């Protein structure tokens with residue numbers, strides 16, 4: 001918070017400076033101009049995105065405007081109906097959703113494969129037409145199934161979709177989630193299992209979403225895991241541990257070090273903030289999260 005509020009103070013100072021004072025411009029207009037200028041100051045090593053669901057009280061249009069000021073390039077986990085609004089503001093959707101049956105009902109259940117294939121076959125062309133190149137997917141819950149059987153089932157279902165994914169150049173990305181705190185019984189809860197699934201599917205159009213918050217809860221060893229498995233990872237999410245709130249000094253992960261490790265792997269994809277702001281000024285928290293991750 002210290003960082004975010006000092007940034008706000010700096011903005012006010014810049015906005016008040018002679019360089020930005022033009023006849024008839026209000027202080028808020030000047031703050032906005034200063035914010036825009038500061039937003040572009042991001043270092044460019046990390047492509048920043050944010051998950052909209054964490055800011056559910058902020059209307060999408062307003063959120064797009066604020067995201068632009070912060071310097072974000074993407075707002076994600078949004079479906080086809082929301083994409084035109086993003087486009088209006090020149091924002092992309094680094095991780096679209098809109099296909100499938102949610103987190104608990106996924107590719108590990110062969111009974112769902114026909115329905116899942118139909119759903120992804122409908123949405124993947126829309127993703128491509130919108131100019132996006134990924135779509136989220138899930139393993140589903142275990143429901144007593146062994147990891148081996150779940151892996152085999154997921155591979156069978158996902159392989160049916162690879163010709164479509166390859167044709168449209170859209171990568172299906174399975175999210176790694178914790179099965180301890182937030183998503184009890186979820187199957188894709190370890191990076192090695194996800195990487196083995198990538199090997200089984202055998203296409204560059206199937207990858208993993210490494211959620212740093214979820215994986216810290218499940219396995220820790222975040223930097224070593226990223227170094228080992230980065231060829232299978234096409235997207236990252238953040239969140240403070242414990243609690244899934246701001247990623248500042250109130251939680252245990254060293255986000256700048258993690259981001260540096262990600263940059264060192266040669267990663268060119270997106271890192272999305274996915275923490276639930278605890279503070280009233282949720283946008284200051286988002287701004288702070290982006291800046292914590294914006295390593296040189």
Ligand SMILES: O=C(O)C(=O)CO
Nearest residue numbers: 175177182211237274
């Ligand atoms: O629902 C969750 O917990 C997620 O991380 C989705 O991205």
